[in-house]
Amino acid sequence: MPQPKFRELVRTYGFDEVALVPGDITINPDQTDISFALGNFTFSIPILASAMDAVVDPSFAIKFSQLGGLAVLNLEGVQTRYENLDEILDEIAQTPETEVTSLLQKIYSQPIKEKLISDRIGAIKQAGAICAASITPANTKRLAPIAKDAGIDVLVVQSTVTTARHISKSYRGLILPELCQMTSAPIIVGNCCSYSATLELMQTGIDAILVGVGPGAACTTREVIGVGVPQITATLDCAAAREAYLKENGKYVSVITDGGIRTGGDLCKAFAAGADAVMLGSPLAQATEAPGRGYHWGMSHSHPALPRGTRVKVGTTAPLEQILFGPTSVTDGTQNLVGALRTSMGVCGARTIKEMHKVKMIIAPA
Numbered sequence: 001m002p003q004p005k006f007r008e009l010v011r012t013y014g015f016d017e018v019a020l021v022p023g024d025i026t027i028n029p030d031q032t033d034i035s036f037a038l039g040n041f042t043f044s045i046p047i048l049a050s051a052m053d054a055v056v057d058p059s060f061a062i063k064f065s066q067l068g069g070l071a072v073l074n075l076e077g078v079q080t081r082y083e084n085l086d087e088i089l090d091e092i093a094q095t096p097e098t099e100v101t102s103l104l105q106k107i108y109s110q111p112i113k114e115k116l117i118s119d120r121i122g123a124i125k126q127a128g129a130i131c132a133a134s135i136t137p138a139n140t141k142r143l144a145p146i147a148k149d150a151g152i153d154v155l156v157v158q159s160t161v162t163t164a165r166h167i168s169k170s171y172r173g174l175i176l177p178e179l180c181q182m183t184s185a186p187i188i189v190g191n192c193c194s195y196s197a198t199l200e201l202m203q204t205g206i207d208a209i210l211v212g213v214g215p216g217a218a219c220t221t222r223e224v225i226g227v228g229v230p231q232i233t234a235t236l237d238c239a240a241a242r243e244a245y246l247k248e249n250g251k252y253v254s255v256i257t258d259g260g261i262r263t264g265g266d267l268c269k270a271f272a273a274g275a276d277a278v279m280l281g282s283p284l285a286q287a288t289e290a291p292g293r294g295y296h297w298g299m300s301h302s303h304p305a306l307p308r309g310t311r312v313k314v315g316t317t318a319p320l321e322q323i324l325f326g327p328t329s330v331t332d333g334t335q336n337l338v339g340a341l342r343t344s345m346g347v348c349g350a351r352t353i354k355e356m357h358k359v360k361m362i363i364a365p366a
Helices: 059-065 084-094 097-107 115-124 137-152 176-181 195-202 221-224 231-249 265-273 319-325 337-347
Strands: 018-019 036-038 041-043 047-049 070-075 130-133 156-157 188-192 208-211 255-256 277-280 360-365
Touching: 018 265, 018 337, 036 255, 047 059, 059 070, 059 319, 070 115, 084 097, 097 319, 115 137, 115 188, 130 137, 130 176, 137 176, 156 176, 176 188, 188 195, 188 255, 188 360, 195 208, 208 231, 231 255, 231 265, 265 277, 265 337, 319 337
Parallel strands: 047 070, 047 277, 070 130, 130 156, 156 188, 188 208, 208 255, 255 277
Antiparallel strands: 018 360, 036 041
């Protein structure tokens, strides 16, 4: 008699466990179209810079916009808590590893200043750049109107895990359909990693989904609370929800793979798994323009009760433009990410990102 099982486990896949199969037709890389549309905006590269204080400040956001991407400013980070940041960022970079978590908890305990929200967004807008900014669901109702009045172009509502239904006895939570009605700006919501959660979020009227729970280089969510899904499986499942929602409602909601992408190969696999764009943290924290002084730390690292993150020494390796477009002499896939995407698409015979979604992917553990 077979032994009954309590439950069946599902096999999932990360970037290192899959590979792409070359196409029957190849295309010149310069003839590929990698543009990314979000609301009324079209970006020439399908890359977002993560809303992390070691990655994005106003000057980085301006440069990134000039290069064709979209950088997301963290409206609950040091940029909106401190007027003068050099001393704060220097202290984070110079503090010993054993003391950095308590330091971050102290630094991020300072109140968010509404004037600084307006100032930071204003600086980006005055430079002619497209401005995106991130807020947690708990603070969205208070901070989103300030960001809207300051002229924000894209609103990102982001936490470790975000769902369309949140149960709480203490307060009336964020109602995403109401937020969509309040602002005309495109709304990106995350993070999620399952078909059902993605489908329910799409039904609220949002414009894009962030996919990724636990894979980031500076994230310890899996270690601390045991939660996470490898990014290939997560992206495939969320892309399936996008297709189902499109078929039922006629609206295309973009899927943005966020976290765990360290090389050009990872980036290319994310698109083949169904991503319309990717969000990068640690690869961009290595840019000379990044404010982190060669370090990178997670958004939840400073949580006062249950920190979920680590400070990672990524080094300062190259200017932002070289990381994105080359030329490069490094062979580990960490630079010329756009060139890697175009070359992969050409080898696989994909002219557009949507054609890249159809490229054959195989299980091929490294």
